[in-house]
Amino acid sequence: MTRTNNEFMHTPYVFVALTLFVSLSLTSCTTYTMTSEELHDQIKQSIPVEGTYSFSTGGLFVFSKVMTNGIRELIVKDKNGNEKRLRVGQRTQIRIHKKDGDYTTFYFDTLFIYDNAIVGQYTHFISSPIKPIPFGDVTKIEVQ
Secondary structure, eight states, rough: OOOHEEEEEEESHHHHHHHHHHHHOOOOOEEEEHHHHHHHHTTTTTTOOEEEEEETTTTTEEEEEEOOOOOOEEEEOOTTEEEEEEEOOOTTTTEEEEEOOOEEEEEEEGGGGETTEEEEEOOSSOOOOOOOOOOOOEEEEEEE
């Protein structure tokens, strides 16, 4: 038995695949940039607050408390260099590129500055600090 093009398009697998492809194509994470000076100026104004995070797994709710920088809005630049106010949420991530070509990605709300170095946490649920990044090593900062 051979299928015509019309029959092939009505199979559930093709419909699911096309739906998934279109959904992923329309969903994007815009990446914004900022300089290390802009980051430093905005972070130094922050007031640390204790944040509570929760997630559910198998009907069990897990709660965690972590110190956050309290910043709810960030001034960043889009790909054309235009300033934009970006709302900071629990899932906002920052990627710090370094002179050695390496980069570190972590949650923005856990970012702090200590002794002229950037520190933060990879997760909200367990203690997983990043290795401190000296400001002098930063080449590029991206926020998503």
